[in-house]
Every structure is written in structure tokens, then in C-alpha cells.
Amino acid sequence: MTRGQREHDETLNNFAVHGYLKGAKWKVTYSGTEDRSTVFIAAVEKGWIWYFPLGRDLMTVGAVTNTRHFKDRLKDVDLESFFWAMLRSCPEVAGFVEEAELRDDILPKGQPVAACKDCVVVGT
Numbered sequence: 001m002t003r004g005q006r007e008h009d010e011t012l013n014n015f016a017v018h019g020y021l022k023g024a025k026w027k028v029t030y031s032g033t034e035d036r037s038t039v040f041i042a043a044v045e046k047g048w049i050w051y052f053p054l055g056r057d058l059m060t061v062g063a064v065t066n067t068r069h070f071k072d073r074l075k076d077v078d079l080e081s082f083f084w085a086m087l088r089s090c091p092e093v094a095g096f097v098e099e100a101e102l103r104d105d106i107l108p109k110g111q112p113v114a115a116c117k118d119c120v121v122v123g124t
Helices: 067-073 079-088 091-097
Strands: 006-008 014-022 040-044 047-055 058-066 113-117 119-121
Touching (some): 014 079, 047 079, 058 067, 058 079, 079 091, 079 113
Antiparallel strands (some): 006 119, 014 113
8 A cells, every 4th residue: 555665563463465446336425425535444254454445436445364364265266366255255345346347557567466464664
């Protein structure tokens, strides 16, 4: 979620997988409208999901889980499949991403998704 320098934090035990979506629906409820960002965070069985609009047709979406669950799941699926499985495991998010597509023009080297283990931002 940053282009800043990252540093390993020994006290954490989490893994995040994230990407940028086009065609995702907005979580506009309560006080939100599309001219104002509505940040949405949801708990799931093995972690949590962030769902943040960055523009009219751009969402940053990611799932955070513990390292053991992440490593166990990646024995059977690739990183992108893991990303979609985490999002679809959350009823509050699954419907918003049904027609969404991952963008491959934002993350380095044209990656559709990326992962980070136990990292904290230390600069910009």
C-alpha cells in the first residue's frame, strides 16, 4: 500500500496479499457517496480484508491472514487464486467483486497481485 521503504517487524506474524481492482462495486452505505471515499474493513475466519476506493473505478483490496494459514494454502493454489478465495470468503465483499478485474498496470513488473510478510512502512 506504499511505495516507501519497508522493514521486517519480528513481532508480527501476518501475511497480506493485495491488488487493485477495476469494475468493483462501491460499498456506499450509511454516510458514503462515490465523491467521498468509504473505507471498509471486514473480519473473516482467518484474518481480515480491506476494501478502499482510490478513484471512481479503482479499489485497493487486500486480505491479511496469519503466516501459517498463508503458507498452508499456497501449497495448493497460486497467489492470485488465494487472493480471490479470501475475498469470496467474505459475504460483505464477495458481491462487490463479482465483476471486478485485477489491474496489472499498478504493481511492479505487471503483477496482478502482490504479497508482503510482517512489513511496516518506514519511509516514503
